[in-house]
Amino acid sequence: MGYYILTYLCLAVFITAVGRLMYRHLTIPVHLRWEIYPVQGEPADKVSYGGSYMEEMNWWEKKRKSSRVNEIFYMAPEILLMRGLWKENKRLWQMSFPLHLGLYLMLATFLLLSISSVSTLCGFAEDGGIMIVNGLSVATGWIGLIAGVIGSTGMLYKRLADRELRDYSTFADYFNIVFILIFFLCAFVAASTVDPLFNASRDYVLGLFSAGRAVPAYVPGRSLPGALTIILASLLTAYIPLTHLSHMFMKFFLYHRVKWDDTPNRPGSPIETAVKKNLEYRPTWKARHVDTDGKLSWREIASSAPKEMK
Amino acid sequence: MKKPLKPSDISKKSDCLCRIEEGELAPLPPPYEDFNQNIPTPLKAEKTGNIETSLDNTVAIGIPRPASKEEEEALIKQFLSGLQKLFEKENNWTFLQPLLLSLEHCARCQTCSEACPVFEMSGRQEIYRPIFRSEVLRRIYKKYIKPGGKLTAKFTGDIDLNWEAIARLAELSYRCTLCRRCASVCPIGVDNGLIAREIRKLFSQEMGIAPKELHDMGTIQHLKTGSSTGMTAAAAKDSVEFIQEEMKEITGYEVEIPWDVEGADILLIHNAGEILSWPENVGAFAIIFQAAGLSWTLSSETAGYDVVNYGIWYDDVQLSRVAVRHADIARRLKVKKIVIGECGHAHKALTVIADRLLTGDLNIPRESAMVTLENIVMSGKLKFDPQKNDFPVTLHDPCNVVRSMGIVEPQRRILKKLAPRFREMTPHGVDNYCCGGGSGFAIMSRYNFAEWRNLVSSRKKFLQILKAFENESPETPKYVCAPCSNCKGTIRDIIHYYRAEERSRLYYGGLVELTVNALAGMKKPIINFGDKPSWE
Numbered sequence A: 001m002g003y004y005i006l007t008y009l010c011l012a013v014f015i016t017a018v019g020r021l022m023y024r025h026l027t028i029p030v031h032l033r034w035e036i037y038p039v040q041g042e043p044a045d046k047v048s049y050g051g052s053y054m055e056e057m058n059w060w061e062k063k064r065k066s067s068r069v070n071e072i073f074y075m076a077p078e079i080l081l082m083r084g085l086w087k088e089n090k091r092l093w094q095m096s097f098p099l100h101l102g103l104y105l106m107l108a109t110f111l112l113l114s115i116s117s118v119s120t121l122c123g124f125a126e127d128g129g130i131m132i133v134n135g136l137s138v139a140t141g142w143i144g145l146i147a148g149v150i151g152s153t154g155m156l157y158k159r160l161a162d163r164e165l166r167d168y169s170t171f172a173d174y175f176n177i178v179f180i181l182i183f184f185l186c187a188f189v190a191a192s193t194v195d196p197l198f199n200a201s202r203d204y205v206l207g208l209f210s211a212g213r214a215v216p217a218y219v220p221g222r223s224l225p226g227a228l229t230i231i232l233a234s235l236l237t238a239y240i241p242l243t244h245l246s247h248m249f250m251k252f253f254l255y256h257r258v259k260w261d262d263t264p265n266r267p268g269s270p271i272e273t274a275v276k277k278n279l280e281y282r283p284t285w286k287a288r289h290v291d292t293d294g295k296l297s298w299r300e301i302a303s304s305a306p307k308e309m310k
Numbered sequence B: 001m002k003k004p005l006k007p008s009d010i011s012k013k014s015d016c017l018c019r020i021e022e023g024e025l026a027p028l029p030p031p032y033e034d035f036n037q038n039i040p041t042p043l044k045a046e047k048t049g050n051i052e053t054s055l056d057n058t059v060a061i062g063i064p065r066p067a068s069k070e071e072e073e074a075l076i077k078q079f080l081s082g083l084q085k086l087f088e089k090e091n092n093w094t095f096l097q098p099l100l101l102s103l104e105h106c107a108r109c110q111t112c113s114e115a116c117p118v119f120e121m122s123g124r125q126e127i128y129r130p131i132f133r134s135e136v137l138r139r140i141y142k143k144y145i146k147p148g149g150k151l152t153a154k155f156t157g158d159i160d161l162n163w164e165a166i167a168r169l170a171e172l173s174y175r176c177t178l179c180r181r182c183a184s185v186c187p188i189g190v191d192n193g194l195i196a197r198e199i200r201k202l203f204s205q206e207m208g209i210a211p212k213e214l215h216d217m218g219t220i221q222h223l224k225t226g227s228s229t230g231m232t233a234a235a236a237k238d239s240v241e242f243i244q245e246e247m248k249e250i251t252g253y254e255v256e257i258p259w260d261v262e263g264a265d266i267l268l269i270h271n272a273g274e275i276l277s278w279p280e281n282v283g284a285f286a287i288i289f290q291a292a293g294l295s296w297t298l299s300s301e302t303a304g305y306d307v308v309n310y311g312i313w314y315d316d317v318q319l320s321r322v323a324v325r326h327a328d329i330a331r332r333l334k335v336k337k338i339v340i341g342e343c344g345h346a347h348k349a350l351t352v353i354a355d356r357l358l359t360g361d362l363n364i365p366r367e368s369a370m371v372t373l374e375n376i377v378m379s380g381k382l383k384f385d386p387q388k389n390d391f392p393v394t395l396h397d398p399c400n401v402v403r404s405m406g407i408v409e410p411q412r413r414i415l416k417k418l419a420p421r422f423r424e425m426t427p428h429g430v431d432n433y434c435c436g437g438g439s440g441f442a443i444m445s446r447y448n449f450a451e452w453r454n455l456v457s458s459r460k461k462f463l464q465i466l467k468a469f470e471n472e473s474p475e476t477p478k479y480v481c482a483p484c485s486n487c488k489g490t491i492r493d494i495i496h497y498y499r500a501e502e503r504s505r506l507y508y509g510g511l512v513e514l515t516v517n518a519l520a521g522m523k524k525p526i527i528n529f530g531d532k533p534s535w536e
């Protein structure tokens, strides 16, 4: 049961940390615009060269054309295939891509195992659909493990061997990569020696969904690599959102909320309401030209003269 | 060989953390090899006195060293208090989210380094690497601002905080042109340009430390006398009267430049530097607006005749003040829209950034002059003779207009129609390189800063210009079209510094000059190459 408790705790840390990050960025004040073109939400003809609606005469009188589809078409290969890194830094991509692919496929494997376990708990027959899901989980599991071992070993080597990476790497950067590498190695050894078809893993996931009561729930610790894999996978799940590794999903905010946020402030729009709220904040900056002791709002300061002029 | 510096070296005791050696800068092609050994002239102690110069023997701000240990400690305290404020919504709602995201998610993969022209052209000096300064700030933030930071510093990257670190960080934030090329290639979306600007803000808004050209002679003078050039409204009107006369000579007909016309459709605001240094730009706008029959006006209110907003480079408070002043003038004049003249940073400041500062009746529509010009040229109302522009032309893209605003094609459509020998630089559009004068560098020239700019930050642009014209004979006059005052000023300085007018017959100017130069029915050209007219 101790393994299950550890996994539950780690999942709780993961959910809380991700929730906290999301909440923070969803409730943070609307910032000034700072987009970079090409903005992928523009219509395709504009995206092709990085144009914006501001190229149009009297654009504010027209209905804005924006395209979520373009964003999705751009974002999917960006997240899954790391297209940006491929384009700008192919040598690093060769290692970084398998590492990320390994992590994504581990997540996919967990989801597939979860589908299979839930269907068992619901009493569905092991028909063709579930067989496909099980088969898929074996494929994603193995490809993910191989990619992860190659990627994390390669990234560790790169960080150590490349002077430009090494000089900027902190102890935490090495810790992160070694942590991921050890996880992949343990999981690889466990899969190769005791669980090649991920049946035991499926049982463990089934146990997770049934608090260890479902039969035949996997009894962790049957093998040392299996036990280590469960411990490391749980800890890694909790650890990722606490570090900069969270960039894997926080990229959404970096792209959608900053790089591509070109929403204009139209009269009466939610942006205008948010800006009006922001302008009521009272800053406490101390330089002579601002110094207001927190008494004046941004709105008042913006229409006042700096002290140097008084 | 030099030992590469690491971010933690920022606090190291040393007279000069990074010294550019002769021959280290990226090589220039013939006939400019004689500049390959040039480096910024080392500063003499008797000239710098008590000023901190220990970053790279170049000075942008000129911060006096503290006189005592107590003063040093007080400055460190002030710095940390400012740093804390960068993470508070009351103080920094303006950029809190982009800052947090950029500080917390860098993977230190170095992809951005290859995109940075300053780093590349400097011969890869470590301190100019885009993440060097970001990493310094990141470590200080983690260690001194985040709870428990001192305990985890060994894990997350240690750094010591002393006077040297602070003063060098301030200077280092002025070795980045905020061109944001690094941000556009970062696979995660981290923006080192933004971090550099946040550092500048901290120093300006909390400690009152900023280059004189940006603050005292910049935003303060702008709000006080009406222009960062120091030009008063009366002087601006005088100059414009003179421009009218000159334009009459060129066009052969009366050009009326309207002032303070209430209810006009357009309030045109120039960078006042045009009135002072490039009057033909102001004249060309007047000619073409008048010829197209537009309803427009200039404003003689304080700051109404100078569209610059230096706040965009260093200070959100000053940025807001200038933007509100511009919008308020337009509101009182009851114009339908503001058209921003050929000034890149003003485009971004007033159109994009101020968009989330201006509410209610201050939110007057703003448009780029390039869009207005394109509409005039393509409308078919006016006749043009492109053969008048029969000389090689290339286009410099101001970062603030292309990468930060997505205005890429209007200027090209004009050039393709009116400049038969137009060719692009490589790369161009949203992938362009900064002129090297971005973020205020164009107007900063104290100590040896202008020399640093010409040699380091503008070097890539110079190489790009030479490349664009490589198949032309050195005797052929060539026109670099730079639709931005600051870029134009920087390119003027490049041409002067490298004697490129004599060696390559390089000339520069704006987009509207090129447009009017091709206008049918003109008596004389508006573009001249030295003392030779561009057409007879």
Ligand code: SF4
Residues within 6 Å of the ligand: B105, B106, B107, B108, B109, B110, B111, B112, B113, B131, B185, B186, B187, B188, B189, B190, B191, B192
């Ligand atoms: S800013 Fe982006 S490109 Fe540069 S090191 Fe960080 S993650 Fe890599």
Ligand code: SF4
Residues within 6 Å of the ligand: B115, B116, B117, B118, B119, B129, B130, B175, B176, B177, B178, B179, B180, B181, B182, B183, B192, B193, B196
């Ligand atoms: S903003 Fe431009 S100059 Fe500054 S670090 Fe990035 S690429 Fe270099």
